Amino acid sequence: MLQNGNYEAIFSRIPIYIEYLKTYEEEYISATIIANSLGLGEVQVRKDLAKISFGGKPKIGYEVKSLLDDLSSYMGFDKLTKAVIVGMGRLGEALFHYLGFDRINLKIVAAFDVCDKYNSLDEFKSICEKHNVKIGIITVPEESAQATADLMVSSGIKAIWNFSSSSLKVPNNILVKNENMANSLSVLIRLMNNL
Amino acid sequence: MLQNGNYEAIFSRIPIYIEYLKTYEEEYISATIIANSLGLGEVQVRKDLAKISFGGKPKIGYEVKSLLDDLSSYMGFDKLTKAVIVGMGRLGEALFHYLGFDRINLKIVAAFDVCDKYNSLDEFKSICEKHNVKIGIITVPEESAQATADLMVSSGIKAIWNFSSSSLKVPNNILVKNENMANSLSVLIRLMNNL
Numbered sequence: 037m038l039q040n041g042n043y044e045a046i047f048s049r050i051p052i053y054i055e056y057l058k059t060y061e062e063e064y065i066s067a068t069i070i071a072n073s074l075g076l077g078e079v080q081v082r083k084d085l086a087k088i089s090f091g092g093k094p095k096i097g098y099e100v101k102s103l104l105d106d107l108s109s110y111m112g113f114d115k116l117t118k119a120v121i122v123g124m125g126r127l128g129e130a131l132f133h134y135l136g137f138d139r140i141n142l143k144i145v146a147a148f149d150v151c152d153k154y155n156s157l158d159e160f161k162s163i164c165e166k167h168n169v170k171i172g173i174i175t176v177p178e179e180s181a182q183a184t185a186d187l188m189v190s191s192g193i194k195a196i197w198n199f200s201s202s203s204l205k206v207p208n209n210i211l212v213k214n215e216n217m218a219n220s221l222s223v224l225i226r227l228m229n230n231l
Numbered sequence: 232m233l234q235n236g237n238y239e240a241i242f243s244r245i246p247i248y249i250e251y252l253k254t255y256e257e258e259y260i261s262a263t264i265i266a267n268s269l270g271l272g273e274v275q276v277r278k279d280l281a282k283i284s285f286g287g288k289p290k291i292g293y294e295v296k297s298l299l300d301d302l303s304s305y306m307g308f309d310k311l312t313k314a315v316i317v318g319m320g321r322l323g324e325a326l327f328h329y330l331g332f333d334r335i336n337l338k339i340v341a342a343f344d345v346c347d348k349y350n351s352l353d354e355f356k357s358i359c360e361k362h363n364v365k366i367g368i369i370t371v372p373e374e375s376a377q378a379t380a381d382l383m384v385s386s387g388i389k390a391i392w393n394f395s396s397s398s399l400k401v402p403n404n405i406l407v408k409n410e411n412m413a414n415s416l417s418v419l420i421r422l423m424n425n426l
Contacts, residue, residue: 047421051414055396111417112424126325133321136396136413140420170423171416195423197416201250201331213419218331219246221314221366221392222306224408225335226242228365228390229307 046084049076050107051140053084057104066097113141118169120193122157122184123176124149127199131173145169157187164191171195178202185212241279244271245302246335248279252299261292312337313364315388317352317379318371319344322394326368340364352382359386366390373397380407 056074057065067085071078085092089106092098108114117140121128124147132147145167148155155163163169172188174181174196181202188196195211198204204212251269252260262280266273280287284301287293303309312335316323319342327342340362342349350358358364367383369376369391376397383391390406393399399407 043422043425044418047418048414050421051411051417111421113417113420117420126321126328130321130325131412134412136411137416140413140417142413142416142420171419195419197419211419211422213415213422215415216246216331217326217329218335218337219243220408220410221332221337222246222308222335223239223242224366224390224392224406225308225312225337226245226306227238227406227408230238 046087047111049080049084050088050111053081054104054107054111054113055139057100057107060100063100064097065100065103067092069097111140113139115141117142117171118167119144119171119173119197120146120148120160120164120169121173121175122148122160122188123174123180123200124151124154125175128173128175131175131199142171144173160187161191164188164193169193171197173197173199174204175199241282242306244275244279245283245306248276249299249302249306249308250334252295252302255295258295259292260295260298262287264292306335308334308336310336312366313362314339314366314368314392315341315343315355315359315364316368316370317343317355317383318369318375318395319346319349320370323368323370326370326394337366339368355382356386359383359388364388366392368392368394369399370394 052074053070056070067082068078071081085098088110089098089103091102091106119142121132121144124132128147132144146155146163148157148160170193172193174184176184178200181198181200182204185196185204185206189206189210196204196206198212198214201216206212247269248265251265262277263273266276280293283305284293284298286297286301314337316327316339319327323342327339341358343352343355365388367388369379371379373395376393376395377399380391380399380401384401384405391399391401393407393409396411401407
């Protein structure tokens with residue numbers, strides 16, 4: 037399970053900065069403008085940017101283009117990352133066709149399912165090795181999730197994005213990010229009930 | 232935009248505790264066991280539980296059943312929450328049929344789309360008012376997202392789960408949780424590149 041709490045927080049903010057900067061039309065930008073536009077704390081934005089980009093100038097701010105380059109390469113968006121997906125039910129289909137992965141330079145190179153329409157799991161290892169795939173997305177039912185994770189690990193995958201509700205057992209050097217739709221929504225329900 | 236950083240963190244952990252407790256077969260449980268089983272810090276789990284449940288006893292721990300009740304009612308899972316969804320593309324379909332919302336007592340009472348197969352947006356306000364719907368899920372393309380949010384706000388919806396990449400403008404008393412699949416995955420890519 038991911039336990040990089042602090043890193044995860046900053047890694048979550050940077051894609052938001054990047055999206056915002058892409059729409060910004062001036063040549064220079066300050067941390068203050070970014071913070072105010074995104075409703076974030078100015079100190080936090082300033083610290084995040086200072087950690088990643090050395091181009092900031094007092095009173096002028098950051099050149100937008102080079103700040104974008106610095107943030108993108110910090111996140112690894114300057115290199116193509118390859119993923120595969122296993123489990124082509126409705127959620128698998130939705131992720132497989134999701135257009136937003138382009139902008140983080142992620143490509144889902146193959147989709148697997150027991151159904152004939154997709155690649156067979158027999159080919160999983162050879163396809164992953166051929167394409168040097170590092171990320172595996174699991175959208176299978178809970179009962180098949182652990183076997184899928186095992187197959188991913190033995191095929192050289194380094195990070196698993198797990199949409200099943202199964203809590204996966206993997207070696208220590210493998211990252212797992214659990215994405216639970218109900219848990220995510222439940223945060224919103226709780227905050228709403230707080231109002 | 233949600234800025235309840237600290238609350239969001241604890242609200243995200245509780246559903247994970249709940250899921251784990253449901254599988255736990257003894258009568259009593261300690262914060263230590265929960266922490267170790269979930270790979271979380273013991274101090275954090277202890278603090279979270281102490282904030283919500285007063286049933287913990289030294290050396291014995293919490294009675295599993297009453298801890299579950301306390302955590303569930305803290306999250307609002309003891310009451311039915313009603314949601315609607317607008318935009319029945321692949322992602323909308325996947326969420327509409329997602330089975331995991333049952334366990335947080337959330338029911339998607341209606342699905343809307345410009346396509347005839349679903350409810351028409353003309354009926355949106357009346358359906359939301361009739362069912363007293365509080366949560367709106369947006370899975371429309373970016374260009375329709377703001378108009379959808381406006382319709383939700385004027386129909387009495389209090390919290391929006393936004394899967395579009397549009398950054399929505401809403402009144403201060405309306406909660407918005409942006410769920411961006413690419414940003415979520417990019418955290419995993421970044422952590423993987425860190426290894």
